[in-house]
């Protein structure tokens with residue numbers, strides 16, 4: 001067994017310690033490459049290290065085959081950046097999930113985010129069979145039972161104790177039915193989630209409404225809620241997310257600001273437009289973080305700068321969240 | 331009922347290549363009701379194939395028949411006497427019908443003319459929707475009579491997922507989100523409380539995952555000495 005000395009922590013992960021110490025946590029996202037190139041991971045690690053408390057590694061995000069989140073996570077461990085491995089229910093049944101969780105723990109991984117997974121019809125293997133043996137809630141419960149009961153899902157005992165993960169789940173405050181969303185979060189907490197990372201937020205008033213319900217239900221005291229943000233890259237992306245992405249709401253204000261950011265820059269000057277967009281995207285993101293920090297029940301932010309990991313540093317810095325705290329074990 | 335669709339003519343034609351005399355066998359039950367393989371469709375398909383193969387210069391001689399139910403021995407047994415003349419049977423039954431014919435008449439080539447799609451119902455004229463996946467352990471009591479196994483694209487038992495919006499499933503705006511429907515129904519019934527329980531992992535062993543399924547009812551079975559099969 002690698003460790004038993006978690007000193008009263010569930011996992012002893014850096015993310016858990018930062019949250020337990022009452023700091024406003026920062027996590028980021030790191031997308032593995034569509035190849036076996038470990039250097040991509042190492043390069044991206046350098047962009048995030050020191051700026052986030054832990055980095056999520058996506059698991060075949062949008063159903064596109066990429067390097068395994070656990071393998072990439074092991075590289076992060078070697079490089080000294082704490083990973084949160086994402087695990088979807090789309091590609092694996094309960095046997096494969098548990099075996100991968102044991103493997104992940106053996107490689108020094110301490111955080112796992114349990115997800116349903118985007119449908120394979122969105123990805124690059126739309127003819128694949130999907131699994132969904134468990135749903136994300138059942139996965140949360142299974143990881144909790146591995147940890148707290150030292151039991152496999154079938155009830156069999158894990159000799160020598162189960163792997164101690166800090167267990168995350170996702171929440172989409174913008175999906176429908178809207179009234180049901182806080183209850184769905186409550187179910188995830190009941191299933192055993194320790195932290196929640198939300199879907200990208202581009203509608204702060206609606207998120208506030210959601211958080212009010214969450215706080216009224218007392219859920220923020222049982223689970224650490226990290227609000228999801230991400231810098232917009234262009235006005236086209238903002239419009240696309242507003243109009244086309246299921247379960248996403250983007251306030252017109254942000255779309256308008258992204259449009260205005262390139263006003264006066266000729267269409268041909270692609271580089272200037274790109275820079276102007278990116279600067280505005282980062283600016284909006286920083287403002288959002290500052291607004292989110294004021295909302296009761298928000299314990300941190302999760303920054304998703306997809307294929308733009310270099311944006312993390314200016315965002316965290318701009319939001320006044322540096323240096324990241326160092327919390328040693330109790 | 332079982333809902334099926336006819337295969338494209340070109341595919342059926344390719345399947346029949348090399349056969350001279352073919353019997354098209356329709357079924358008078360589910361596939362008649364869904365306009366895929368009843369007497370009428372048998373007639374239309376047979377004429378289309380006659381014409382198409384004749385144009386190709388190798389006209390197939392096709393006869394037509396429709397049994398009341400292709401998935402039971404007693405309804406197909408009377409075909410036995412007339413099969414000698416045929417090189418192949420083209421079944422317009424569902425997958426069960428095709429296999430019933432193939433099992434009963436092992437010396438005959440039996441080919442499928444339909445794609446069996448799902449168990450469902452017509453929701454309006456010309457529209458059929460899936461309703462049940464035969465998971466072998468029905469949970470409709472917990473979900474207000476709406477099946478998340480058949481109707482949620484991710485078979486969630488504690489849904490909805492994050493992609494549900496405006497009542498639509500994330501994979502296709504034409505597909506209603508099953509969990510939106512479940513939520514509405516349970517809410518109208520005043521039973522939302524029941525959706526708060528965390529449903530444990532499903533036992534899929536009663537589903538296809540447990541291997542091909544079989545039901546034996548000793549109360550109905552004939553004593554061993556009297557069984558035909």
Ligand code: SF4
Nearest residue numbers: 462463465468469477
């Ligand atoms: S729960 Fe199972 S048996 Fe019941 S309708 Fe759904 S798939 Fe069919």
Ligand code: SF4
Nearest residue numbers: 482491499500507508
């Ligand atoms: S949108 Fe609704 S039906 Fe579609 S996968 Fe999600 S919960 Fe299931």
